[in-house]
Amino acid sequence: MPKQETSAVATEGDGARRSGPLGGLVAGAAGRNLGLVIALLVLCVVGLVTAGDRFGSLDNAMTILRLASVTGVVAVGMTFVICGGGIDLSVGAIVALSSVWATTLATQAMAADFHWIVMVFTALVVGAACGLVNGILIAYGKVAPFIATLAMLAAARGLAEIIAQRKTQIVRERGFIDFFGGSVLGIPVLVIMFAVVAVIGWVLLNRTTFGRRTLAIGGNPEAARLAGIRVQRHTAYLYVLIGVACGIAAVMLMARTTTGTSTHGNLLELDTIAAVVIGGTLLSGGRGTIVGTVFGVLIFTTLSNVFTLNNVDTSTQAVAKGAIIIAAVLLQQRVAARHRESAKA
Numbered sequence: 003m004p005k006q007e008t009s010a011v012a013t014e015g016d017g018a019r020r021s022g023p024l025g026g027l028v029a030g031a032a033g034r035n036l037g038l039v040i041a042l043l044v045l046c047v048v049g050l051v052t053a054g055d056r057f058g059s060l061d062n063a064m065t066i067l068r069l070a071s072v073t074g075v076v077a078v079g080m081t082f083v084i085c086g087g088g089i090d091l092s093v094g095a096i097v098a099l100s101s102v103w104a105t106t107l108a109t110q111a112m113a114a115d116f117h118w119i120v121m122v123f124t125a126l127v128v129g130a131a132c133g134l135v136n137g138i139l140i141a142y143g144k145v146a147p148f149i150a151t152l153a154m155l156a157a158a159r160g161l162a163e164i165i166a167q168r169k170t171q172i173v174r175e176r177g178f179i180d181f182f183g184g185s186v187l188g189i190p191v192l193v194i195m196f197a198v199v200a201v202i203g204w205v206l207l208n209r210t211t212f213g214r215r216t217l218a219i220g221g222n223p224e225a226a227r228l229a230g231i232r233v234q235r236h237t238a239y240l241y242v243l244i245g246v247a248c249g250i251a252a253v254m255l256m257a258r259t260t261t262g263t264s265t266h267g268n269l270l271e272l273d274t275i276a277a278v279v280i281g282g283t284l285l286s287g288g289r290g291t292i293v294g295t296v297f298g299v300l301i302f303t304t305l306s307n308v309f310t311l312n313n314v315d316t317s318t319q320a321v322a323k324g325a326i327i328i329a330a331v332l333l334q335q336r337v338a339a340r341h342r343e344s345a346k347a
Contacts, residue, residue, distance in 0.1 A: 035282075035293055038281065038294060038298065042304060045305055053311035062311075065307070071192040072196075073270065073273050073277065073299050074295075074296060075250050075251045076274045077273075077296075078203040078295060079203075079247030080277075080278050081290050082206075082216055082290075083240050085284075086217075086287060087220040088147040088240065090147070090241065090271070092151040093247075093270055093274060094155070094266075095154065096128075096133070097255065097267030098252075098264050099159070099161055099165075100126075100128040100132075101261075101263065103162075104122070104128070105172075105261070106165065106171065109121055114175065125249040126250065129246055129248040129249025133246065134238065137242055138238060140237060140241065141233075141234040141237040141241075159264060162263075169263075172261055173260045173261060178257065179260055191257075195254060199250065200296050212236075217289065217290070220288040221287065222288070252267075272323070276298070276302060276327045276330070277298035279327060280298035280330045281294030281298035283295065302323070
């Protein structure tokens with residue numbers, strides 16, 4: 003195994019040297035992130051030109067960051083799952099179920115008697131439990147991730163509707179709203195939560211054995227198994243991880259809207275997968291970047307904000323998002339093909 007890894011690194015280095023310093027920079031992670039930064043800046047310029055002060059105001063910037071924070075937390079979890087060769091279509095439904103369960107009369111009564119942390123704990127446990135079910139079905143039941151998470155999408159959304167009786171549940175615990183709806187040094191707590199999750203995700207993916215094993219499994223599960231990695235158990239952990247991320251996102255949505263409802267997280271899976279793919283994580287697994295995911299989330303949220311300020315209808319926004327996803331996947335395929343050609347040369 004060490005000889006193979008050394009050979010792969012040497013091949014990539016040879017490719018970078020053949021294309022020159024600039025080519026190596028553009029082909030690497032720094033080049034991809036630079037492209038995302040440029041895309042975000044272009045969107046900001048378009049927003050300033052088309053919407054003027056409405057886009058450039060500090061309040062609008064905070065609005066973009068608040069909206070990005072919920073999607074961003076789930077997108078960090080989705081990065082791990084996709085890096086590990088999986089996919090999760092149930093994240094929106096899990097967020098809805100977590101928010102509903104954490105805002106029932108019984109849960110809020112316990113929070114009133116004890117502390118509002120009960121609501122947070124409930125959301126996290128529900129999210130983790132849903133993720134565990136997905137992980138067991140996929141890792142040990144050998145159910146395809148697409149099918150398992152699609153089933154969870156339907157089941158979790160349906161259960162949320164049953165618990166809430168298709169009604170919106172109001173968050174009445176004032177301490178919960180004041181804490182998560184507040185700010186520190188002018189920065190909303192929700193944005194700080196997103197930043198903390200992103201930093202933890204970056205460290206976990208890039209500086210720990212867990213991250214290395216995730217990338218190894220996504221790149222070649224059989225090789226990872228032969229290297230001594232317990233692939234099934236690790237895969238289950240990945241889905242629990244994204245379940246916890248959904249629980250955190252549910253808490254953030256509950257604070258932002260002061261409600262728990264079965265409609266929370268609608269189409270969240272589309273936004274998170276799109277952000278992860280745009281950020282440079284390979285859909286086939288084995289390569290991912292938390293920094294790219296963060297930029298992908300900011301790009302998507304800023305794009306939606308520019309559309310909204312210019313009164314573009316939601317149908318057109320959906321078409322534009324779909325086109326961006328297709329373009330990102332096609333670009334990934336071209337980059338992957340170019341890497342394979344460089345490796346053969």
